[in-house]
Amino acid sequence: MNNSPGWASPGSAPSDEPDRGTQEQPGPQTAPDEPVAEQPTPPNWSKQQPPAGEWSSPAGIPAQGGARSRAGAIPHQGGWHGPQGDGGPVWGGGWSPVPPAAKPGVIPLRPLGVGEILDGAASTMRAHWRTVLGISLIVAAVSQTLITVVSGLWLPGRQPAPDAGSGPELRQALRDTGQALAGSAVTSLIGLLATLIATGLLTMVTSRAVLGRPVTTADAWKDARGQLPRLLGLLLLFPLMLFAVAAVGLAPGIILTSSGSLAPGLLLIVLGGLAGFVVSVWLAVRYSLASPALMLEKQGVIASMRRSAKLVRGSWWRVLGIQLLAFLIVALIESIIQIPATLIAFIVDGESLMDWANGTSDSTGWTFLIVIGIGAVISSALTFPISAGVTALLYMDQRIRREALDLELARAAGLSGYGTAPTGAAGSGTPTDTTPGS
Template sequence: PPAAKPGVIPLRPLGVGEILDGAVSTMRSYWRTVLGVSLTVAVFTEIIVVLLQGLVLDNTSTEALNDPDATLSELGDALTDTTVNSGVVFLLSLIGTVLATALLTTVTSRAVLGRPVTTAEAWRDARPQVLKLFGLIILLLLIVAGIVTVAMAPGLLVAAAGAGGPGLALTVLGFLGGGVVTVWLMVRLSLASPALMLEKQSIKKAMGRSAKLVRGSWWRVFGIQLLATVIANVVASIIVIPFTFLAATLGGDGVGGLLEGSGDLGWTFLVVSGIGSVIGSMITFPITAGVTVLLYIDQRIRREALDLDLARAAGSRGPGAPGAVPGS
C-alpha cells in the first residue's frame, strides 16, 4: 500500500528528490513561519555586519594587498586586518545560521506530521537547546582547526628550519590531507544538529547519534548535503550578485573598482549589498536546514523504523494538535 503522507514527505525511506521537495514544500506550506524566522535572523545579523563594516572594519588598511611595491611588513599587517574582518563577519553569520537552524529544525519536524507551528512555538521548543547547539558548532570548528593545524605542522616546522621548498610542499600536502579527513569527519557528524535539537541530547551524545546514523551511508549523506548546498548557493548567487553590482554602481567607484578590489566600501554599497544578502539568506536558511532535518529523519526511518512511530503519531492526533515531533 502507498505510504501515509500526513505532511511534506511520505512516511517511508526517501529518495533524493523527495528530500529536496520536502524542504521546498515546507517553505511553501508554512511560508509565514519559515520566511518570518529567516527574515528576522537575516536582518538582525546583516544590520550588525553592515554597521561593523561601515564603522569599524572598513577603517583598517588593506591597500597593501593590491600594491606590488608593498613591503613584507605591510603585507603582513594588511593580511592580518583582512583575516580579522573575515573572521568577525564569519562569526556573526555563524550566529545567525545557528539561530535559524534551531528554529527551522522545529518547523520542519512538525511539517513532517502536517502540524503547523508559529514562530513563538518554535522558539519555545528550541530555546532550551540553543546554547548546546552553539557549543556543538564551536566544538566542530575547533575540531576542524585542530585537524588542519596538526596536518600542516610538519611542513611548517620543516620550512621554519630553513628548507623552504620541501617545507612548502609538505605543508600543502598536509593541508590537503587534513582537508580530506575534515570532510569525512564533518559528514559523519552532519546530523548531530537535528539529533541535538529533536532528541534533546547532549553535545557528546548528539555527535555519537550522528556517527551511528551516517555509518554505512557516508556517500549518500555527503552527496545529498553537497547537492543541497550547491542548489542553495546557486539560488542565493542569482540574487546576491545583481545586488552587489548594483551596489558597486551606486557606491561611486563603479563595477571596475569592485572587480579590481580597489573600490571603497561606502555606506551605499554596504546597504544595497546587505539587502541582497538578506534576501539570499531567506532562501538558503530554509533549504539547508530543511534538507538536514529530513535527511536525519530519513536515516532514522531506514535504521530504526521511525516511520511507524510517525504514522501512529500522525493518526492519533488531528492535523493542528500539538504532540510528539520526530525524534522525541
C-alpha cells in the same frame, strides 16, 4: 526465511533455513469439495501490523535488527502481500498493487529518495511559508544589519598598496590588516549565531511539518530555545575540530620548511594539506546529522555527534551526495541574488568595478554596503530553510531506515491502526519524543 515476528508468512511453520517459510508442509489430505478448517495464526506471527492502505514495504530495503520486521507481510484487500515489495505475490488472492505509504505531512512515512528529501524541504516552505519566511527574514535582517554596521565602522577602506620602503605607510597597513581581521572575526561570529538560531528554529518547524501539524514562530521558539546553548557549543566545536585536523596535517611541512629544507617542506605541506582536507570532509559528513539529533532528541553535544556517526555509518556516500547537492542548490540561489545585487551596488554607489578589484578605490560607502546587505538578507531568507530542511529530513530518513521511526511518526500524527502514541508524543507533535535507537 528466518522465523522472526512479522516476516513469516501466515500459516507457515517455524524454520531457520532460508526460503522455507512458504513451502508446503505435509499433512492430512482433504477432498476438493471438503471445507478446510480455518487455521489459527501461528504464535510467531506479529500481532501488531500496519493498517491496510497506509504503509507499504519499500522495494530493496532489507530489515535491520528487527526494526523493520513489519515490512515482510502487509494486510491488503484480497490477501497478504509477501516480502517482495511492489508487485509481489499475494497469499489468498490475485495480484494487487501495494498501497501507498501514509503521508500526513510533507513526506511519506517510508524511506525517502533524494528528490523526496528536496521536495520535502520545499514543501515545508510552501505549507508553512509565513512561519518559515518570518523566521528566516527576521534572523537574516537582524544579523545582516549588524554585519553592515560592523563593516562600515570597523573595517578600513581600500587604500593603495604602500611602498616597500615606507615605514609609516607600512605600519598603517599592518594596523589596517589587524583591524580588518578583527572585524571579519566579529562578522563571522554574527553569521554563526544567525545560522545557529535559524537552524534550531527551522528544524523544529520541519519536524512538525512532517506530521502535518500547524506551527507558529512562537511554537518553534518554545521547542528550540532550551537546546540553543548546546547547539552553539556544537557549532563552535565543529570548526575547531576541523581546524585542528588541518593544523596537524600542515604542521610537519611547516616545521621542515622553517628548518631550512624548502623543497621537501613544501612537498610535505601539499601532501599534509591534501590529507587534512580528506579527513575534514570525512568528519564533516560523519557529524553532519548532529544538529537535528541535538535539537530533536534533546541530547548533548558529544551525544549528538555520536548519534550522527551511528546514523551515517554505512551511508556515508549517500549522505555526502545529498548534502553536496543541497550545497550546490544553496550556492546557486545565493549567486543568482548576490551577483545582480553587487552590480546594482556599484552602479548606485558610483564606484568603478575595476578600481575596486585592483584595490585602488578610496573606500566602500554606506550605499554599497546597504545594497549588498539587502541582497544578503533575501538570499539568506531563501537558503536557510533549504539547508536546515534537507539536513532535518535526511536525519529522519536515516532513522526511518534504521530504527523504524516511520511507525513512531505515524502514531504521533494520530493515524489510525498504528497503536497508541508513546507518552508525550501526542502532546508535542514532534519527533523529539521518539526513543532513539540503541
